[in-house]
Amino acid sequence: MSRSKKSKSKATKKSNAISWVLHALKIVMGDESIRQEILLHYHPSLHRGNITAIKRIDPRKHGKEHVFTFDAFVKTEDTDASFEVAIERKRAEIRRYLSEIIEMRGIVVFTATNIQQYAEDYETHFQTFIVDNDKKTVLAIDPAYDKTALKASKKKNILTPNQGIYYAEVTHEVIKPFFQENAPDYEFKLVPLSHPAQIAFDDVFCQSWSLYILDSLLTDPEIEEFEIPATQIEKYGMILGFYKRIFKDIPTLKNYLKVEYDGEIVENFGDDSDFLKENPAKILMEMTKKGMEDTD
Numbered sequence: 001m002s003r004s005k006k007s008k009s010k011a012t013k014k015s016n017a018i019s020w021v022l023h024a025l026k027i028v029m030g031d032e033s034i035r036q037e038i039l040l041h042y043h044p045s046l047h048r049g050n051i052t053a054i055k056r057i058d059p060r061k062h063g064k065e066h067v068f069t070f071d072a073f074v075k076t077e078d079t080d081a082s083f084e085v086a087i088e089r090k091r092a093e094i095r096r097y098l099s100e101i102i103e104m105r106g107i108v109v110f111t112a113t114n115i116q117q118y119a120e121d122y123e124t125h126f127q128t129f130i131v132d133n134d135k136k137t138v139l140a141i142d143p144a145y146d147k148t149a150l151k152a153s154k155k156k157n158i159l160t161p162n163q164g165i166y167y168a169e170v171t172h173e174v175i176k177p178f179f180q181e182n183a184p185d186y187e188f189k190l191v192p193l194s195h196p197a198q199i200a201f202d203d204v205f206c207q208s209w210s211l212y213i214l215d216s217l218l219t220d221p222e223i224e225e226f227e228i229p230a231t232q233i234e235k236y237g238m239i240l241g242f243y244k245r246i247f248k249d250i251p252t253l254k255n256y257l258k259v260e261y262d263g264e265i266v267e268n269f270g271d272d273s274d275f276l277k278e279n280p281a282k283i284l285m286e287m288t289k290k291g292m293e294d295t296d
Contacts, residue, residue: 018291021280022204024260025243029207030126032062032069034256035111038211039067041250043218050104057100058093070094070112070170072124083118090115091174098178102186107132109214114169125166126210129175130217131186138179138188139217142168143197143209145190164196166206191217192225197235205239212242237289244285254281 028034039046047054047066054066062068070093074086094112101108107130114125130139144164151161159167171190179186197209213226229235247253261280265273 015291015294017275017278017283018287018294020264020275021257021261021278021283021287022292024257024264024280025284026204026207027260027264028253028256029205029211030069030071030124031256032065032067032071032111034253035069035211036065036067037252038246038250039109039215039218041246042215046218047106047108049106050101050108053104054101054108057097061093068097068110070097070110072113072116072121074116076119087115087117094170094174095178098175099182101131102133102183105133107134109218111210111214112170112175114166115174124206125168125170126206127168127171128210128214130214136183136186138175138186139191140168140171140175140188141191141210141213141217142166142171143193143206143213144168145193146196147192147194162190165198165201193228194225195228195230197228197239199232199235208239208242212239233289233293236292240287240289240292247281247284257281257284 051066054068055062055064057068070090074083074090076083076086080086097110101110109128109130111126111128113127114123116122125144127143128141130137130141132138142162142164144166145162145168146164147162149158149161149163152158152163160172168190176188179188191213193213197213198206216226217223229238247257257280261278262276265275269275
């Protein structure tokens with residue numbers, strides 16, 4: 001093999017390894033217990049005074065967690081007349097949670113994703129929420145928020161103002177209506193982004209963006225508009241900086257990433273794949289925004 005072919009082969013292998021690391025990272029960043037661990041590392045007093053009460057809410061599904069993440073997927077039952085029945089059961093689960101937390105004091109944060117609409121619907125879109133029961137405010141964080149979308153447009157398939165490439169269904173059809181109907185004294189507001197964090201359908205980092213922006217707003221509650229770079233490569237640079245910070249500060253994340261990475265490689269390539277020789281945390285810490293872009 002010529003030197004140029006060897007170099008090209010090595011570059012392709014590295015790009016493929018980066019792709020699998022990012023895929024595993026997406027899973028890690030969406031895990032409820034890991035999201036909680038990250039938030040509590042930087043905000044150890046989060047939910048202080050409410051922890052015991054929150055843990056009592058549906059412990060069968062959320063275990064000992066007190067920073068909830070409602071995933072996208074619904075469970076059907078034999079008695080369901082349609083898939084819509086299972087969807088409504090998921091919505092009711094979220095509404096029950098909301099009815100509990102508005103009886104509490106102080107700030108409660110949680111994550112919810114767009115709800116599965118049919119059996120083969122595997123798309124998720126993570127949104128995070130900050131409910132301040134003292135100030136009577138709700139901040140909704142949608143990584144696809146687009147401030148240039150000033151009004152709904154059937155022609156452009158924009159269902160609501162500020163909709164980006166994804167419709168924040170769980171925000172507009174579950175969370176916001178709950179507060180309008182059950183706690184109308186709460187001010188509900190979508191957090192403005194200077195530019196959408198997600199601008200491409202193959203950008204699968206909504207788990208990360210929603211967590212990053214939430215962490216930033218908890219750190220600096222005075223932020224009125226969250227600054228997001230305009231270009232895709234600079235967006236990669238921003239979210240990569242977040243990854244490197246949390247992996248440096250929280251060593252256990254390396255173990256979680258390794259488990260997910262190895263599991264995905266074995267499932268897709270077998271247990272003798274050369275990809276298993278790679279160190280996913282090392283790849284992440286050496287990654288560049290250009291390297292992320294080259295995996296598109």
